[in-house]
Amino acid sequence: MTDASDLRRRTQDLLAAHPPATTDRTTFLEARFDAGLAWVHFPEGLGGLGLPRTLQAVVEAELAAAGAPDNDPRRIGIGLGMAAPTILQYGTEEQKRRFLRPLWLGEEVWCQLFSEPGAGSDLAALGTRAVRDGDDWVVNGQKVWTSSAHIARWAILIARTDPDVPKHRGITYFVCDMTDPGVEVRPLRQITGEAEFNEVFISGVRIPDDRRLGEVGDGWRVAQTTLNNERVAIGGSAVPREGGMIGKVTATWRDRPELRTHDLHQRLLDLWVEAEAARLTGARLRQQLVAGQPGPEGAGMKLSFARLNQQISGLEVELLGEEGLLYEDWTMVRPEQVDFTGRDAGYRYLRSKGNSIEGGTSEILLNIVAERVLGLPAEPRTDKDVAWKDLAR
Amino acid sequence: MSAPATTPDLLYSQEEEDLRAAVRDLLGDRCDPASVLARIESGEAHDPTLWKSLAEDMGLAGLLVPEERGGQGAGHREAAVVLEELGRAVAPVPYLTSAVVATEALLACTGPEADRLLAGLASGRTVGVLAVSLTGTPGDAPRTATVENGALHGEFTGVADARAADVLLVPGGDGALYAVDTTARGVAVTPRVSLDLTRPVDTVTLDGAAATRVADDAAGPVERALRAGAGLLASEQLGIAERVLTETVGYLKDRRQFNRQVGGFQALKHRLARIWLDLVNLRAVARSAADALATGSEDTDVAVAVAQTYAGRVAVHAAEEAVQLHGGIGMTWEHPTHLYLKRAKADSLAYGSAGRHKERLAELVDLRGPSA
Numbered sequence: 001m002t003d004a005s006d007l008r009r010r011t012q013d014l015l016a017a018h019p020p021a022t023t024d025r026t027t028f029l030e031a032r033f034d035a036g037l038a039w040v041h042f043p044e045g046l047g048g049l050g051l052p053r054t055l056q057a058v059v060e061a062e063l064a065a066a067g068a069p070d071n072d073p074r075r076i077g078i079g080l081g082m083a084a085p086t087i088l089q090y091g092t093e094e095q096k097r098r099f100l101r102p103l104w105l106g107e108e109v110w111c112q113l114f115s116e117p118g119a120g121s122d123l124a125a126l127g128t129r130a131v132r133d134g135d136d137w138v139v140n141g142q143k144v145w146t147s148s149a150h151i152a153r154w155a156i157l158i159a160r161t162d163p164d165v166p167k168h169r170g171i172t173y174f175v176c177d178m179t180d181p182g183v184e185v186r187p188l189r190q191i192t193g194e195a196e197f198n199e200v201f202i203s204g205v206r207i208p209d210d211r212r213l214g215e216v217g218d219g220w221r222v223a224q225t226t227l228n229n230e231r232v233a234i235g236g237s238a239v240p241r242e243g244g245m246i247g248k249v250t251a252t253w254r255d256r257p258e259l260r261t262h263d264l265h266q267r268l269l270d271l272w273v274e275a276e277a278a279r280l281t282g283a284r285l286r287q288q289l290v291a292g293q294p295g296p297e298g299a300g301m302k303l304s305f306a307r308l309n310q311q312i313s314g315l316e317v318e319l320l321g322e323e324g325l326l327y328e329d330w331t332m333v334r335p336e337q338v339d340f341t342g343r344d345a346g347y348r349y350l351r352s353k354g355n356s357i358e359g360g361t362s363e364i365l366l367n368i369v370a371e372r373v374l375g376l377p378a379e380p381r382t383d384k385d386v387a388w389k390d391l392a393r
Numbered sequence: 394m395s396a397p398a399t400t401p402d403l404l405y406s407q408e409e410e411d412l413r414a415a416v417r418d419l420l421g422d423r424c425d426p427a428s429v430l431a432r433i434e435s436g437e438a439h440d441p442t443l444w445k446s447l448a449e450d451m452g453l454a455g456l457l458v459p460e461e462r463g464g465q466g467a468g469h470r471e472a473a474v475v476l477e478e479l480g481r482a483v484a485p486v487p488y489l490t491s492a493v494v495a496t497e498a499l500l501a502c503t504g505p506e507a508d509r510l511l512a513g514l515a516s517g518r519t520v521g522v523l524a525v526s527l528t529g530t531p532g533d534a535p536r537t538a539t540v541e542n543g544a545l546h547g548e549f550t551g552v553a554d555a556r557a558a559d560v561l562l563v564p565g566g567d568g569a570l571y572a573v574d575t576t577a578r579g580v581a582v583t584p585r586v587s588l589d590l591t592r593p594v595d596t597v598t599l600d601g602a603a604a605t606r607v608a609d610d611a612a613g614p615v616e617r618a619l620r621a622g623a624g625l626l627a628s629e630q631l632g633i634a635e636r637v638l639t640e641t642v643g644y645l646k647d648r649r650q651f652n653r654q655v656g657g658f659q660a661l662k663h664r665l666a667r668i669w670l671d672l673v674n675l676r677a678v679a680r681s682a683a684d685a686l687a688t689g690s691e692d693t694d695v696a697v698a699v700a701q702t703y704a705g706r707v708a709v710h711a712a713e714e715a716v717q718l719h720g721g722i723g724m725t726w727e728h729p730t731h732l733y734l735k736r737a738k739a740d741s742l743a744y745g746s747a748g749r750h751k752e753r754l755a756e757l758v759d760l761r762g763p764s765a
Contacts, residue, residue: 253760260763268760269751273702280677284403291404300670369669370662374642377657 004058007051011037011062020068029071029105032063038071038104042088046100054290071106074337078148079103079110082226083156090173090214090222099154099175111152113143113176113200114223118393121364123158124167124220125383125391128202130159130174136206137161137174139182142199145358149185149198150334152178156226157207158219163389170388171219175211182206192350193330196338227360238286239279245309245341245348246275249316252345259319268319271312278304296373303365306355309340313348320345401684401696402470403677409474416453416478419446424482426729432485433590433732439557444486447475448517454492455515457500457621463512469621473628473683480632483732485591487520487554489629494622495521498562499607501614502570507607510560510572522558523618524573524597526551530745531619531697532753534612537566538599544579545571545599553743555582555595562614563604570611571604579603589739591732620697623744624682627700630708630740631672631679637715637733638668644719661718668714671707678703695757701750705741712737 018031032038033047037059042048063070073080080103087099102108119126128141139159149155155176162170176183182205187195214222242250253260253268281304285297317324328344340351356362370376383391405413423443432440448454456472458464472493479488491514499511499521513519525535528551538547545563555561561573561580573580579602587593608614642665645656655661682700685693712734716723723730741747755761 250760257761257764262763265755265760265762266751269702269755272758272760273699273751273754274674276699277674277678277703280401280403280681281674283400284677284680287400287402287404293404297673300673303670304674363663366663366666367659369666374662374665374669376642376646376662376665377654379659380657 004055007040007049007055007058008062010035011059015062015066015068020066025069026105028069032068033101033104037063039084042100046088046096047104071104076103076106076109077337078112079108082112083110083154086156086173086213086222086226087175089225092210094210095175095213103154108153109148109151111146111148111155111178112226113146113149113155113157113202114226115145116142117144121361123223124171125388125393126158126160126171127393128157128159129163130161130172130207132161132209133206135209137172137209137212139174139176139202139205139207141202143202144188144197144199146185146198146200147196147338148336149178149200150187151336154178155200156213158223160388161216161219164387165217166385167383167388167391168220169217171223172216173213173219173222174207175213176202176205176207177211180205187332187334189332190350191353192347193327194333194335196335238282241276241279242272243279244275245312245352246272248341248345248348249312249319252316252319256319259321264315264319267315271308271315274304275308275312278308296369299365299369299373302359303356303362303369306352306362309348309352309355313345313352316345317349399690401681401688401690401692403680403684405474405680406470409471412471413474413478415451416447416475417481419451420478420482420484424484426483426732429483429485429591429732430727430729438485438584438590438593439487439554440485441557443484444520444557445517447484447486447488448492452517453488454496454517457493457496458511458515462500462508462515464515469625469683469686470680473625473679476625476629477632477635477679480629480736481636483591483633483729483736487522487557489592489622489626490522490554491520491558492517493625494618495523495562497621498523498570498614498618501617502608504607506572506605510607513560519559520554520557521560521562522552522555523615524549524552524555524561524563525615525619527553527592527594527739527743528745529615529619530749530753531616531623531694533619533745535564535615537564537611538571538604540565540567540569540571540604541601543604544601545573545604546601547599549597549599550585551594552597553592553594555597556584556593558582561597562607563599564611564615565604568610568612569606570608570614572607573599573602573604577603587739589735591736592739619744620693621686623701623750624686624693624697626740626744627675627679627682627704630704630737631675633733633737633740634668634672634675634708634711637711637730637737638665638672640730641665641715641718648720664714664718668707668711671710675704675707695754698750698754698757701745702747702754705737705747708737709734709741 014035018028036044036049038047040049040051040056041053043050116126130137130139155178157174157176158171160170161172182203184201186199188197188199189195288295327346371378452465453475455464456467460466496514499507514521538545558575563571563573565571579600581598583596585594648655678700682696685696715730722728
């Protein structure tokens, strides 16, 4: 089992044993997981085959060609992109066996309890407390910006277990049961009118110690795995030319010549070129990964993506003229998944404002590029050697 | 709007990296900023010894020319890597004008005269220049010389590197392409005081100059030459932007004010990070254009127009920021940053401005403007 042709054969064997046309979706997904074709870079027995991650594309291509059902990855993106790699890296054998299969199958949805009202960019300042009580931890606090919390079965949670040491050192990483009666989920209405995120109030929730991921006090390091994967997930998928936001406005431009002005024309062409440049950068990044030469270019993808989405959708509202004054619907709904290019231009304009905030603000990401890629001096730190409990808040 | 059928190869091969290392090595020894500055002060724009090393000894002038026509049989991807390095060094050699643009024009021509000239250019012993303004944009009809009894008359302005040329390729009013020896009677090359002294522009005056017919149709060769020039220029612009960013970051790590490294101030860090983001995109569009030219992709016109809409702004912005972030020293003649600013600004006009390439793109991808 070392190369692409073996993997192709194995995928064909799965398709032969469980023809998608006559196999029920859940049965097919279970068989796929058990054949090690869910995520080939995971270990055998956990949905993978211990192969290089890049070989997953071989499986996906075969399955897509055969019209096989997928596990609706957009619905379970936090589980797939953030919880799973963290559980794989830091979980016990028992945790991996318990959580990974239902996560990948989509039977159990995951959410992420990281940000707090007082801990955004400075996530390590978080104040949700977890106190040891026998074999359990008792957790109290408030989390925010939690997408999928209202449909989630489990959460990845970071909480403060030692307030007497500097902030990065006193954090521990847990798996939290979202059905616990001490977990209260309230929709958080956004500027779009809908509530894609939630506030989560945690009151006296008991988490058994065997649902801890990694060592006590090592939660910040564990969380880096989660956060690095989040940025890859937000900036990293393949798109064809005119894919994504730019395709919305070019369609309108071509269909509605009466809306065109010279000024909008120049701005549209500039944005088209920038979108194409960003698309090629993404393609180049993937080629680097396939060639085993990962570069630092990925750090910039989310920054470009956020700025372009905002400028393109802003232009689209302007292009629409009087129609740009209208909005599809302000009714508060709680969508199960988010589509940045969905609904109308007004929605896209407003939703894209979040792209430069969620998953690391553009300002923080620029710091990261400046410090880690260009090697410029880090921001002055006044909090590094101060116990968390003594920090100004 | 149809997407390109295949994804271009946007990486550098090992051979391309080896080529880069060899060129960088030579330029490091022979083309440091101080020597470039000394040369332009001497009034001699070009460095013939450096040209001989690059073009003849390393064989780089023949990269685009097939072996059976006297070249190295490499391609645009390799020439692009050479141009990145020449841009990094603002090297005063006629590589883009002779080994790319004039060479491309001759590659589109057949016959013994074209073969003879091409072999000369590919060997590096002859420098050839297309007598078209450096601002000439792919798709434009070039200015032509009047043809009388086989001799040429006319004036051509804004011709880059003409003073270094042994032979000029001149579009004739009869539609043909001619070759003119610059030492022949009736040929005058008048140097102009140029913004970019490392790639200066001249006025070429032909007054009954003897000429050899190279091709019956000049339009195809000229279009091909300008398109390749525009596409590969993006790699030179990438080299410029990369060098000024590296220099500026290095300077801001050393420079101290307010008892701190100046590069630690967030306002400056963010500006530098943004240049790096632009640079990453520029590398992708430049590689895309080079690969499209190399493979003869159907998407070449779009790839070139994208590269030239994008590259000028990025390189100029990077060089302008370099001047500003170096502070007072960046305004001095003795500091090399101005060489990069001048080359970057001149390059933003070369082979079509961003605005001209956007106009082309609007047609190519069917995003037309309001009707007149």
